[in-house]
Each structure stands twice: as C-alpha cells, then as structure tokens.
Amino acid sequence: MSAEKTPRDLARGQLPPLYLPIEIKSREFRAKLLLACHAAEAGFPVVLGSHQEFSRRLPSLPPGIYAEKAIHATCLHDVLRDRVCGNRVVAWCEEGLNIFNHDFYGRVRVSPEVVSHLDRFFAWGANQAEAVATAAPSIAPRTVLAGNPRFDVLRPPFRQALEPSAQRLRDEYGPFLLVNTNFAIFNNYFSYDFFLAKKIYATAALCEDLRDFLHDWYEYTRETFERFKAVVRRLGREFPELRIIVRPHPSENRENWERATEGLDNVLVRMEGSAIPWILASRAMMHNNCTTGVEAYVLGKPVVSYRPVRDQRYAQELSNAVSRAAFDEDAAVAALREAMAEPEHSEGYAVLAPAAQAVVDRYVANLGGRFSCEIMVEALKDLAQRTSSAKAGGRFERVAPPLSLQTKLAWRLREFKVSGRAKLSRLAGGGKQDFAYEKHKFPGVDPEEIASRLEFFRQATGRFGNVRASRVSGSRTLFCVEA
Numbered sequence: 001m002s003a004e005k006t007p008r009d010l011a012r013g014q015l016p017p018l019y020l021p022i023e024i025k026s027r028e029f030r031a032k033l034l035l036a037c038h039a040a041e042a043g044f045p046v047v048l049g050s051h052q053e054f055s056r057r058l059p060s061l062p063p064g065i066y067a068e069k070a071i072h073a074t075c076l077h078d079v080l081r082d083r084v085c086g087n088r089v090v091a092w093c094e095e096g097l098n099i100f101n102h103d104f105y106g107r108v109r110v111s112p113e114v115v116s117h118l119d120r121f122f123a124w125g126a127n128q129a130e131a132v133a134t135a136a137p138s139i140a141p142r143t144v145l146a147g148n149p150r151f152d153v154l155r156p157p158f159r160q161a162l163e164p165s166a167q168r169l170r171d172e173y174g175p176f177l178l179v180n181t182n183f184a185i186f187n188n189y190f191s192y193d194f195f196l197a198k199k200i201y202a203t204a205a206l207c208e209d210l211r212d213f214l215h216d217w218y219e220y221t222r223e224t225f226e227r228f229k230a231v232v233r234r235l236g237r238e239f240p241e242l243r244i245i246v247r248p249h250p251s252e253n254r255e256n257w258e259r260a261t262e263g264l265d266n267v268l269v270r271m272e273g274s275a276i277p278w279i280l281a282s283r284a285m286m287h288n289n290c291t292t293g294v295e296a297y298v299l300g301k302p303v304v305s306y307r308p309v310r311d312q313r314y315a316q317e318l319s320n321a322v323s324r325a326a327f328d329e330d331a332a333v334a335a336l337r338e339a340m341a342e343p344e345h346s347e348g349y350a351v352l353a354p355a356a357q358a359v360v361d362r363y364v365a366n367l368g369g370r371f372s373c374e375i376m377v378e379a380l381k382d383l384a385q386r387t388s389s390a391k392a393g394g395r396f397e398r399v400a401p402p403l404s405l406q407t408k409l410a411w412r413l414r415e416f417k418v419s420g421r422a423k424l425s426r427l428a429g430g431g432k433q434d435f436a437y438e439k440h441k442f443p444g445v446d447p448e449e450i451a452s453r454l455e456f457f458r459q460a461t462g463r464f465g466n467v468r469a470s471r472v473s474g475s476r477t478l479f480c481v482e483a
Contacts, residue, residue: 004473005480007061010045013482015384017064018044019087021051024250025442026274028069028094031149033453034158036481037464038373042381049478050442057475058085065380069094071121071132073111080411083117083403088387090380092122092148097291097363098316099131106135107210115139119383122146122376125365146375147366154276154298155371161460166280173268176243177336178282179232180275182290184251185221189437192222213313220314224288227308229260231329235286236264238333245270247278249290250441284339286332287323289316297322297360298367302339306332321359322352447471450479 010017018039022028036046047061051069055078058066063086068075071091082089091114099105105128115121115136121143123129133140152158181187188194199214235244244267246257254271261267270278275292276299279285284302287293296303305323307315324339326332352360366372450469458464464483472478 003470005045005470006473010047010064010472010480011062013043013045015043015045015381016088016387017062018046018380019054019058019061019064019066020046020048021054021067021069022048023051023069023094023441025445026250026271028150029445030153030274030276030453033450033481034153034457035149035373035376037454037457037467038371038377039380040467040481040483041464042377043483044377044380044384046481047472047478048481049445049472049475050438052438052442053475053477055081057472057478058082058087061085063087065090065119065383067091068118070109071111071114071118072109073114075114076111077411077414079114079117080403080407081415084408084411088119088383089117090120090122090383091118092124092146093128093132096128096132097124097148097294098289098318099128100314100316102131102134104210104213105131110135112136112138118142120144120379122148122379123365124148125361125363127363144375144379145365146379147364147372149371149373149376151295151298151364151367152371152373154295155367157460158457159280159299161456162277162280165277169277169281173243173245173281175241175283176245176281177235177239177340178278178285179228179235179244179246180279180285180287180290180292181225181228181246181248181252181257182288182292183221183225183228184249185218186225187248187252187256189251189253189440216311217314220309220311224309228288228306229257231306231308231332232261232267233264234329234333235336236261236267239336240266242266242283243268245278245282247271247275284336286326286336287319289314289319291319293319293323294364302342304332304335304339317359318363321356442477445477445479447479450481454481 020032020036022032032048036048039046058081066082066087066089068079068082068089068091070093079089093109095109110132112135116138118139119142121132121139123132123143123145124147125145129143129145133143185195186192195218232244232246246261246267246269248254248257248269248271250271254269257269261269276295279292279296279299279301282301284304285292285296286304286306288306293303293305303323304326305320306326308328310327324335326335366375454464454467454469466483467481469479469481472480
C-alpha cells in the first residue's frame, strides 16, 4: 500500500479524478475495484469507497467525474452536490437490470431532472436503455450500452480465480443448496411496514394507480416471503444430507429468517461477503425475482426460480428466463433434485432455449467479447478529453446549463439544514439505527483487503502490474487506485 494521497495529489494527473462510490459492499466492491483498475491503466486517478463518506468529503476533493449509482428523484440533491463541487456526472442504475415494466421503472426509478445533469448514462442493456429513454428522451444520445462490471467479474478469467474462495466454503459447510432471498419490500431491515411508510404513506405525490401498484407489490412480497419460509423448512427435511444456506438480501432482516428456521440443524442463515463465492460453491441455487439468478446463470450454476405466488405484474422476465420454474413446494424439491443431477457448465452460460436467450441478449449487453469495464473507461476517457478540450477553448456539447447562483445557494442552504438536523440528531442520541444500517451495508474496507483484491486481478489477467492503491488522507474508507 502506497503512501496516503492528498486532494492536491489527485489533481496532478493528465486526466481528472474518477469517483466511484459504493453503497452495498457485498454487491459492488469487487466490480468497482476492477473498474478502477481498468481506469487507472487508462490514466485516471480513481477514488472509491463508501458513498456516505463521499457525501461528506466531496467538497474538499478536486473536480473530476463522479459516478452516481441511481437516477431516481431522491438522487437530485446528490447530483446537484456533484455539480456544485465542479464535477462532471455520469451514472448507472444498480437496480436497473430486472425491470417489471417500462412504465413502472420510468415513474419510480427515473427522474428527468436528474438525467438532465448527466454527461453519460451506462445502461445494463437495450431493455433498460429503452425504459430510461421513454421516461427521459434527452438521455438517449448520451446512453452507452455498457453492461455492468458486476458481470465482468463472473466471466473468465475471473471465474477461475474465484474458485479458491468457493472451495473454502465447501470445506467449511460441505455440500449445500443455496437459497438467495429478495424480500426487502416486506422483510425490511428496519421493520415490516418500512416500505409502506416510506414509499406509500409518506409520499403524497403518488398518483392512485402507482400507489395501488406499490401496495399490491408489498402484499405480493409478503405472501411470497411466507411461502418461502415454508419451503426452506421443507428443503431442510427433504435434504438431510445437505446444508441449506439461506442468504437474505442485504436490506432484509436476518433475525426473521433465523426465527423461521429454528430447530433445523442443517439450515443456516448467512450474510457474510459477496454472493458470488456462495453461488459457485453450491450444488444448486433457488431464488425468487433476484439478480443472483442471472449471476448463477452466468457462472453456469443450475438455478431454480420458486414462484409460489403468481402475478405477472411482478414477474421479472430476465431472472425467470434463465431459471427453471417451480410453482409449489413439490415442484421446488423436484426441480432442485433434477438440477443437482445435471452436469454443471463450468465455463458458464448454461444453454438456453432461443426465446430465453433472446431475453438475455435484450437485457444484458457485453456478456461476451469486450468487458463492460473497457467500454465504460473508453466513454469516460472521451468525456475527460472533451472536457479538457473545452477548457482549452475547444467545443464541448454542454449537457446541462451552468448552475445558476440561485440554484447553488439553494442547494447549500438545504445541505446546511440537512447536515444540521443530522448533527442535532446524533447529539440527542438519535440516528443509531440508520448508522447501524449503513455499517451493515458497508462494513468498511482496509488496505489488506484492497491489496488482496488487486493481487487477485493481477493473477487472473496478467494485467494491472503497475496499479497500486493508497488511502486518501484523513479518510476511513476512501482509497486512491492509480497506475
């Protein structure tokens, strides 16, 4: 690990700093570090770490390119912060792969005002790009069909390098079935009614049809969650020779799963680390409407989609296309037995029917050929060079008009109020649950972990030999990756 980097150090390169915030470490850390390696080789000094610390530290960092993780309306304050601090803004949507339908996604996940501030938008694939462009047509010329680095790390040569981590899980737990859950709408980290209170009751602006859609989604999730608890207990009895590992979504309440599986010695609830080694180590995997189903497909693992409650409005086409379906407990048991009896596709990408393959191709760009990281870095470098040319007197098509003084002052006033309320809450002993939740999603990162991951990428690719990492001075979670 190199010496600490100061903000002044970050501004000395030929290319501006690239800022990569991470919200959920288990979901994003490995992929964004790989993106950082590619960007560092291209000449960017890259800073990655907790998005919470970025929120506090960004005003003290030199202007660069900031990558937002979402484009919904509640991101507007953060996007304005990025621009007030002098940054170009790009974005992708971590939740944009599995989309119920274009109308719902556009109304809930896409804000035309947020999009108006973006210089580039990186889409998972053509399906998401169409959904975003329908809600915010101005983004179409600035959209890049990039895929996502989260799938890069599942492809060769990284898949082979993941095997030691998977083997350690096999050694510890023996043969096991993996159940990945995705029920934070109901079984939320904070409470069962958190989604209702935050998304429905507290949002007076929702029109009636969207309010009904969200409320029905909550009820659909509640019933599916209850049926999943029952099938997990059934699996524990049907497969006594195996462990059943339940991995809740990071935003779920783990304790509810532990209570639901009490008394079954071969059923364990685990949330540690990334889902990827767990998928690789498993005999087969079961899910419901979860992106991990697609990840299992890319890794060549047999995967079952358990769908005991059927409502086409909430069926995720992609996850179901790559999975064998089971609609009741008997079918789930039978499907898992069949899945375990079939040979695994060690090179990934199980053979799909033509219709299912067409779904995959529409949803996910760049599962073969060039890596998503390479496409993103190419677009980022073009943006940086255009920006540099504009500063030197050249032409650059400005995406959004300059922020007015009134807008900047309004943002600073709101930021002062928000930070002031947060400080008063902490002094009064409040905010402990929010802090615990943030620690739950991003438990921290240390230099040894960064160094280990960099070595992992070097051994897997034979590249990145001159890429190094160092802590940003005065920070707890921000690290600079550069070549």
